[in-house]
Amino acid sequence: MPDRQEPPRRLRPAPLLFEPEELAAEPERFFQLESLDDPGELLRRSTELALAFRIAAERATDYQAIAAAQLADPHRFDSLSPAEIAARADWTADYAVRMVEHGRGLLRQRRPIE
Numbered sequence: 001m002p003d004r005q006e007p008p009r010r011l012r013p014a015p016l017l018f019e020p021e022e023l024a025a026e027p028e029r030f031f032q033l034e035s036l037d038d039p040g041e042l043l044r045r046s047t048e049l050a051l052a053f054r055i056a057a058e059r060a061t062d063y064q065a066i067a068a069a070q071l072a073d074p075h076r077f078d079s080l081s082p083a084e085i086a087a088r089a090d091w092t093a094d095y096a097v098r099m100v101e102h103g104r105g106l107l108r109q110r111r112p113i114e
Contacts, residue, residue, distance in 0.1 A: 062106055064089065068096060069103025 029035075031049055036042040068089070071080045080088075086096035 062102075065099045065103035066106050067103070068099040069101075069107055072100045 031045075033042060033046055033049070036045065068085050070076075071085055072082065073079055082096040082100060083093045085091070085100065086093045089096065089099075091099065
């Protein structure tokens with residue numbers, strides 16, 4: 001019998017909670033990019049914004065991994081299994097295992113060498 005793989009999960013974008021209030025009132029506006037007439041300036045500013053979001057997403061993912069590693073710590077009385085972590089984060093169990101491992105690596109890097 002062939003192995004059944006879970007269908008790929010689509011990531012949902014996180015809401016932008018920090019967009020300025022005046023822009024939130026006008027749903028057609030996105031960081032005032034639509035108001036730029038110069039394509040060179042539009043490319044520069046949109047690239048800068050895309051890079052900032054990419055870096056923010058990478059940092060947030062690292063924090064997810066750290067949290068997963070902490071939740072899976074067997075020394076915790078309330079430690080969670082990878083399946084439980086996956087259910088909380090809307091991940092597959094396999095991805096949760098990888099995130100726990102990644103988080104443990106990040107935590108090791110944070111600790112001072114004794």
